[in-house]
Amino acid sequence: MTEINKDPLLSVRNLGVVYETSQGPVHAVTDVSFDVQENEVFGIAGESGCGKSTLIKALLRLLPDNGVATADRCDYRGSALMKMEGEAFRKEILWQEISMVPQSAMASFNPVYRVGDQVVESIQTHRKASRAEALERASELFDVVGLEPGLLKSYPHEFSGGMRQRAMIAMALSLDPGLIIMDEPTTGLDVLVQERILRRIREIRAELKSSIILITHDIAVIAEMSDRIAIMYGGEIMEQASTIELFENPHHPYTLGLKNAFPSITTMGTELISIPGSPPTLIGPVQSCPFAPRCPFDDAACHAANPAATEIAAGHVVRCVNYENSAQFRSLAKEKSTWLS
Amino acid sequence: MALREHYRIINSNKLSQFGFWVIILFTLVAIFAPWIAPHDPWEMTYDSNGNFASLRPPSWEFPMGTTHLGYDLFSQLILATRTTLLIGVVSGFISIVIGANVGLIAGYYGGKIDEVLMRITDILYGMPFLPFIIVLIALFGRQLEFIILAIVLIIWRTSARVIRAQAMSIKQRQYIQMAKARGASDLRIIYRHILPNVLPLLLLYAAFNIAWSIITEASASFLGFGDGETVSWGGMLYELWLSGKTRVAWWWFASPSVCIILLVTSLVFVSRAYEEVANPRLRKR
Numbered sequence: 001m002t003e004i005n006k007d008p009l010l011s012v013r014n015l016g017v018v019y020e021t022s023q024g025p026v027h028a029v030t031d032v033s034f035d036v037q038e039n040e041v042f043g044i045a046g047e048s049g050c051g052k053s054t055l056i057k058a059l060l061r062l063l064p065d066n067g068v069a070t071a072d073r074c075d076y077r078g079s080a081l082m083k084m085e086g087e088a089f090r091k092e093i094l095w096q097e098i099s100m101v102p103q104s105a106m107a108s109f110n111p112v113y114r115v116g117d118q119v120v121e122s123i124q125t126h127r128k129a130s131r132a133e134a135l136e137r138a139s140e141l142f143d144v145v146g147l148e149p150g151l152l153k154s155y156p157h158e159f160s161g162g163m164r165q166r167a168m169i170a171m172a173l174s175l176d177p178g179l180i181i182m183d184e185p186t187t188g189l190d191v192l193v194q195e196r197i198l199r200r201i202r203e204i205r206a207e208l209k210s211s212i213i214l215i216t217h218d219i220a221v222i223a224e225m226s227d228r229i230a231i232m233y234g235g236e237i238m239e240q241a242s243t244i245e246l247f248e249n250p251h252h253p254y255t256l257g258l259k260n261a262f263p264s265i266t267t268m269g270t271e272l273i274s275i276p277g278s279p280p281t282l283i284g285p286v287q288s289c290p291f292a293p294r295c296p297f298d299d300a301a302c303h304a305a306n307p308a309a310t311e312i313a314a315g316h317v318v319r320c321v322n323y324e325n326s327a328q329f330r331s332l333a334k335e336k337s338t339w340l341s
Numbered sequence: 342m343a344l345r346e347h348y349r350i351i352n353s354n355k356l357s358q359f360g361f362w363v364i365i366l367f368t369l370v371a372i373f374a375p376w377i378a379p380h381d382p383w384e385m386t387y388d389s390n391g392n393f394a395s396l397r398p399p400s401w402e403f404p405m406g407t408t409h410l411g412y413d414l415f416s417q418l419i420l421a422t423r424t425t426l427l428i429g430v431v432s433g434f435i436s437i438v439i440g441a442n443v444g445l446i447a448g449y450y451g452g453k454i455d456e457v458l459m460r461i462t463d464i465l466y467g468m469p470f471l472p473f474i475i476v477l478i479a480l481f482g483r484q485l486e487f488i489i490l491a492i493v494l495i496i497w498r499t500s501a502r503v504i505r506a507q508a509m510s511i512k513q514r515q516y517i518q519m520a521k522a523r524g525a526s527d528l529r530i531i532y533r534h535i536l537p538n539v540l541p542l543l544l545l546y547a548a549f550n551i552a553w554s555i556i557t558e559a560s561a562s563f564l565g566f567g568d569g570e571t572v573s574w575g576g577m578l579y580e581l582w583l584s585g586k587t588r589v590a591w592w593w594f595a596s597p598s599v600c601i602i603l604l605v606t607s608l609v610f611v612s613r614a615y616e617e618v619a620n621p622r623l624r625k626r
Contacts, residue, residue, distance in 0.1 A: 060522055065451065094524035102522075107515035112537040121533075122523040171523075 008035035009178055009211050013073035017058045020066045027282050028054040029235045041205065041212045043226030045219060049279050051235035052215045056181050061089065096126045100181040105168040109156035116152025119171050126175055141170035145200055162193035181213045186221060198225060219262045223247060231255050234280045234290025241316035251318040251326040254291050256333035273336050296338045297322060297329055350614050360610030367604055370419055371426040378416035382572045385411040399592050406592035409584050417572045418596050424573040428558045432492040433551030440500030441543055445531050448508025465498040471560060478566045485568045488561065492554045500546040507539045541618040548612030552605045559601050574601050
C-alpha cells in the first residue's frame, strides 16, 4: 500500500478480532489494514454486522471478555497500541489521544449525573484542572458545538437526541485528541439535525486539525464527509480508495451493489436495486470470499480461497479475484436482472 | 438521590407513610429512653399502697403491667427499644456495606474474582441461620458486639447476590462503556458510575437487613443467647419463658411481641416503597 504521507497518524496492518462463542470462533474482523493520515476524515462504510463497531472496540480495548484482537501493526504516532501497558493506555491514549462519539448518544450519558459533570470528569481524569477550570473548558466546548453553556447544569434526560449528540461531540473534543472515532454519529436523528451536526463536524475539523474515523452505513453521509473510504463486508475491507476514486472508479462488486442501493439526484424516479441475500455469519475460519454467495459475478476461484488485497492504483485497494473485469461489472451492475439471477 | 426524592418515595403510599412515622417514633423512644422510662428495668416496684407489685396486669400505675419479680414492663420495653434499634441499625449498615462491595466487585470484574466471592456467599447460604449464630455466640460470648458480628456475618449474603446481579446488568450499559473509553479507572467506574445506579436497590436491602437483624436478635435472645447485661424485646420474652408464667401473664408477652411486629412491618412497608423505585413493574398504573 502506498503511503500518501510517510507518517500516518494511525497505521493498522492485518488486524483481526475473534469472538469465542458456544458455536465456535466468530471471525468478526479479518485482515484489516488501513492508514489514517493527519487531519483526514477516514470513512468506514458497511451494512450492520460487517464488523465496523468491533473494529473500533478493538482499537480502544473495549471488546467484551470473549473477544481477542491481534494485529501485525497498530501504531498511533509511532507507539504500538496493542503492546501498551493497560494503565498507560488508559491514562495516555484513551480520550487524551483517541476519543469517540458512540453509536447511541442517547444511552451514553450516565443518567444520574449532570451533563456538565460528565464533561468535567473526562477532563479531570487526564489533566490536572480545578473544577472551575474544567467547567470553563466545558462551556467553551458547548459553545463550539452550538449548545447553550447553561445546559451544562442539565441532566441527560432533559436533552433532545440532537442535543445529546452534540454534547457527546463536545465531550469527545474536550482534550483536543489527535483522532476522534465517530460511530454512526447521525443515526437516529432527523435530516435537519443530521445536516447541522455534519456541518459542525466539518467546522470542528477545519479548526482543530483532528483526524476523524467516521463509521456509518449511510453512503450519502460518508460520501459527503470523507477524504478516503473503506467499504467493509463480512469483517473485511472489500475496497479502499479516496472518495472520488471510489465513486468514479469502483472495482468491487459489493461497492457496485451498495452504490445501486442508494438514491442519487440524477437517477431520481428509478427503482433502487438491492443486493439479495443476507450477510455471512462469520462462524469458523474464512475459506472463500465472504461476498461470493451474494455476488452476481462469482466463479469457482471466488469459492476456493479468500482473495488477497490488491493495490490497483495508488491508495486504491481491492479484495476481489476478478478485479480486472471491473469495467464489465460496472455496466452489468446497473441492470436489475444481474442481481436477481 | 436528593432529600426531596426520598420524601416523595415515602409519601407515595399510606403504608410507607405509616411505617416511616412508626420508625421515627421508635427512634425517638430509643434516643430518649432513660428519660422516658419511669423505673429502672430491674427495679422491684411497689404500688401506691406500698404493696409489692408482682404480676400486675396493665393499669394507670403500670401501663404495661409488671413481671413476677415486680419489674415494670413499660420501662423494660422502652430501654429494650434502644438495644434493638442499635443492633438493627448497626448490623444492617455493616451488612449492606459488605454486601454492596462484594456484589459490585464480583459483578463488575466477573471471572475468577466473581467465582471466588460467589462461592463464599454460597457457603454462607449453606449455613443454617440460627444455629450458626448460636454457635458463634456460644464461642465468643454474649456481648452485644458478638451478637452484631454474628448477624452481620450471615446477613450480607442476600444483598451481595442481588447487587451483583444488578451490577452485571449495569456494567453492560453504554454509559459504562463510554466511561471506560474516557479512561475512567475501574474503581471510578464501580463507585462513581455503577454504585449510584444501584442505590434504590441498596436502600431496599438496607431496610431488609435491618428488619432481619431485629428478628434475628429477638430470636437469639428468646433462646437465651442475648446479652444478659441489657434488656431487649427478645430477652423480655426469654424472661417470661423462664418464669413459667406464659399462660397467666398475657400482658408480658403482648407488648414486646407487638413492638417487634410493628417495627419490622414498618421497615418492610418503607422498603416496599423503595422496591417500587428499584423495580418499576410493581408500580400501580
